[in-house]
Amino acid sequence: MTAPLSSPGTAGSHPPTPARRAGGRQGGGFRLIIVLLPLLFLSVFFAAPFLVVAAISLGDPMLARPPYTPLFGPDGFQGDLENYAFLLTDSLYLSAYLNAVKIAAVATLLALLIGYPMAYVIATSPEPRRAVLLMLVVLPFWTSFLLRVYALIGLMNTNGLINSVLSTLGVIDAPLVMRQTVFAVYVGTVYTYLPFMILPLYAALVRRDESLAEAAADLGAGAWTVFFTVTLPLSLPGVVAGSMLVFIPVIGEYVIPALLGGPDSLMIGQVLWNAFFSARDWPLAASVAVVMLGVVVLPLLFLRRVVEAR
Amino acid sequence: MTDPGAKAADPNLPLGAGDVGETRPFVRLDRVVKRFGGFVAVNGVTLDIARGELFCLLGGSGCGKSTLLRMLAGFEHPDSGRIEIDGQTMAGVPAYARPTNMMFQSYALFPHMSVARNVGYGLVREGVARAEIGQRVEEMLRLVRLETFGDRRPHQLSGGQRQRVALARALIKRPKLLLLDEPLGALDAKLREETQFELRALQARRGVTFIVVTHDQVEAMTLASRIGVMEAGEIRQIGAPRAVYEQPQSRFVAGFLGSVNLFEGTVDVAAPDLMRIRTPGGGFVVPPASGLSARQPVALAVRPEKMRIAAGAAQADNALQAVVEERAYLGDRTMFKLRLNDGTVLKVLSAAAEAGVLAVEPEAAVDGGGAAADGGGLTA
Numbered sequence: 056m057t058a059p060l061s062s063p064g065t066a067g068s069h070p071p072t073p074a075r076r077a078g079g080r081q082g083g084g085f086r087l088i089i090v091l092l093p094l095l096f097l098s099v100f101f102a103a104p105f106l107v108v109a110a111i112s113l114g115d116p117m118l119a120r121p122p123y124t125p126l127f128g129p130d131g132f133q134g135d136l137e138n139y140a141f142l143l144t145d146s147l148y149l150s151a152y153l154n155a156v157k158i159a160a161v162a163t164l165l166a167l168l169i170g171y172p173m174a175y176v177i178a179t180s181p182e183p184r185r186a187v188l189l190m191l192v193v194l195p196f197w198t199s200f201l202l203r204v205y206a207l208i209g210l211m212n213t214n215g216l217i218n219s220v221l222s223t224l225g226v227i228d229a230p231l232v233m234r235q236t237v238f239a240v241y242v243g244t245v246y247t248y249l250p251f252m253i254l255p256l257y258a259a260l261v262r263r264d265e266s267l268a269e270a271a272a273d274l275g276a277g278a279w280t281v282f283f284t285v286t287l288p289l290s291l292p293g294v295v296a297g298s299m300l301v302f303i304p305v306i307g308e309y310v311i312p313a314l315l316g317g318p319d320s321l322m323i324g325q326v327l328w329n330a331f332f333s334a335r336d337w338p339l340a341a342s343v344a345v346v347m348l349g350v351v352v353l354p355l356l357f358l359r360r361v362v363e364a365r
Numbered sequence: 366m367t368d369p370g371a372k373a374a375d376p377n378l379p380l381g382a383g384d385v386g387e388t389r390p391f392v393r394l395d396r397v398v399k400r401f402g403g404f405v406a407v408n409g410v411t412l413d414i415a416r417g418e419l420f421c422l423l424g425g426s427g428c429g430k431s432t433l434l435r436m437l438a439g440f441e442h443p444d445s446g447r448i449e450i451d452g453q454t455m456a457g458v459p460a461y462a463r464p465t466n467m468m469f470q471s472y473a474l475f476p477h478m479s480v481a482r483n484v485g486y487g488l489v490r491e492g493v494a495r496a497e498i499g500q501r502v503e504e505m506l507r508l509v510r511l512e513t514f515g516d517r518r519p520h521q522l523s524g525g526q527r528q529r530v531a532l533a534r535a536l537i538k539r540p541k542l543l544l545l546d547e548p549l550g551a552l553d554a555k556l557r558e559e560t561q562f563e564l565r566a567l568q569a570r571r572g573v574t575f576i577v578v579t580h581d582q583v584e585a586m587t588l589a590s591r592i593g594v595m596e597a598g599e600i601r602q603i604g605a606p607r608a609v610y611e612q613p614q615s616r617f618v619a620g621f622l623g624s625v626n627l628f629e630g631t632v633d634v635a636a637p638d639l640m641r642i643r644t645p646g647g648g649f650v651v652p653p654a655s656g657l658s659a660r661q662p663v664a665l666a667v668r669p670e671k672m673r674i675a676a677g678a679a680q681a682d683n684a685l686q687a688v689v690e691e692r693a694y695l696g697d698r699t700m701f702k703l704r705l706n707d708g709t710v711l712k713v714l715s716a717a718a719e720a721g722v723l724a725v726e727p728e729a730a731v732d733g734g735g736a737a738a739d740g741g742g743l744t745a
Binding site: 271273275277280284285288289 | 438439440459460461462465466467469471473474475476477486487490491534535538
């Protein structure tokens with residue numbers, strides 16, 4: 056636990072580069088503070104808790120307070136990888152992980168397909184209208200996330216708004232089952248995370264150079280060819296950023312599948328919650344959390360490599 | 366070279382058509398109008414350009430020259446009037462289907478593609494076979510002397526190299542008409558000069574018709590076979606660089622191309638072989654200009670380098686009494702600022718080699734003379 060805390064010290068002992076020294080002692084000190092503060096914050100509130108969680112994951116549950124065996128007992132180190140082995144053998148965890156990755160991937164794709172045209176229209180709108188449209192994208196954040204998910208329940212319930220309107224119109228005889236399905240989870244995640252897709256896409260598209268599209272048209276490209284050969288490739292950083300901002304939180308999503316989903320949409324976040332609060336198996340829950348971090352970090356590293364390769 | 370004044374006088378003849386060898390112009394603009402909201406960017410431009418010409422649209426920012434170019438490329442569409450290229454009307458023809466290619470002011474190179482892919486982009490769109498694309502790209506890169514740069518990205522190139530990539534990309538489809546928007550604007554002075562002559566040589570070799578938009582009169586002079594001077598959405602004068610410079614038809618054109626001394630006066634005698642103009646500073650005898658008659662108010666434009674300075678006082682035509690106010694030594698030339706008796710300030714440019722001129726000190730009284738053949742009467 057002391058390792059991350061000591062890293063600011065080592066960073067501070069680095070001799071300033073000549074260029075920085077030329078900028079003045081004051082500038083260098085300021086620069087150091089700017090780097091150190093977030094580093095300190097992340098060390099205290101991310102690295103340290105993560106190491107605690109990792110340590111717990113190596114222990115066993117115990118009827119005590121806290122409810123796990125300490126890492127070092129009377130006979131010295133007593134941690135093991137038993138919990139991780141268990142995760143691999145029990146199909147519940149494996150399928151919950153896979154389900155989370157699948158739902159996150161599909162939700163990201165859907166958000167991209169819906170968000171890209173929206174971001175494009177906003178970015179190409181004239182100025183006064185553009186501000187209004189951007190405002191509308193951010194508007195849902197003005198109400199609580201939970202409240203919005205509950206509103207979705209009200210819409211998709213068996214006797215909810217959609218079903219009652221459809222049956223009144225005579226479109227359906229029996230109410231549609233929408234709640235407690237994977238469909239509802241997709242509706243919930245895409246709806247909730249769409250702004251996180253749109254905003255980075257908008258930022259990438261609004262910076263686009265219109266003369267590049269004109270140059271492509273001038274050289275014989277029709278509208279779609281211009282889009283696929285110029286506009287889309289140049290907006291890829293926005294696509295990657297938006298996809299990460301949707302994919303990563305959706306993988307660990309708990310509230311949406313718990314409130315809108317059913318048995319076939321069990322995600323790893325719910326499994327984690329159950330292990331922690333229902334089974335009170337803290338070590339197992341901790342190992343689930345550690346593996347989840349790996350599941351999130353791996354695609355992140357992959358995407359970074361893709362972006363860097365360009 | 367025909368006298369542009371004579372053409373302007375004939376309303377039935379399109380401006381500049383007299384210089385065209387072919388019967389049918391290659392590019393024809395007929396009363397083209399373009400508005401942006403309430404702003405009239407191009408106001409009824411009629412213009413014919415012959416095949417193989419290097420035509421320069423010259424004017425200040427906002428004069429409509431770029432809008433005109435963009436209408437030829439198909440990025441903007443005229444509100445009224447006709448545009449024809451090679452006998453084909455361009456109405457309803459989208460940019461990608463026009464026989465034109467454009468070199469953008471910003472070069473507009475695709476930053477995510479290598480130089481070779483940038484240059485080959487137009488051929489890929491045409492569906493040319495891959496082997497042929499490679500061959501033609503290589504040939505194009507050799508032409509602009511960038512054959513070893515094919516794998517680089519645009520951001521790894523200097524400004525001059527980017528400019529050449531943009532040129533190669535615009536030329537590779539062998540367009541009938543090449544449109545260049547401020548092609549030399551982003552280059553430093555030395556590179557500009559080099560590139561100007563390269564462009565001219567290239568144009569002559571390929572026989573492509575060039576239309577160049579620029580705000581730089583030196584660039585227009587060096588590049589163009591003909592210049593169209595634009596102001597406020599209209600073409601003020603069309604002609605060869607020499608004609609536009611030496612026989613400007615309006616105060617605007619006279620002032621826009623180089624510096625000029627203007628003398629306000631009235632026409633005294635308008636004879637077929639000469640014209641006498643009376644100004645407060647003195648009398649001038651100049652070649653006749655059409656459309657001017659006796660007692661008409663007129664402005665006479667004389668270029669600073671067409672005037673000579675001599676010490677002493679002489680009463681003669683085309684001679685003015687003046688006092689030297691300032692002298693600026695420019696190396697190969699010397700610039701004098703002279704004040705006339707009525708307070709008008711003149712600029713006179715003398716070749717440094719001219720005998721006795723350097724000895725003239727400020728506050729000396731001198732004669733400033735405009736050579737008879739070089740003055741021009743202006744009504745506008």
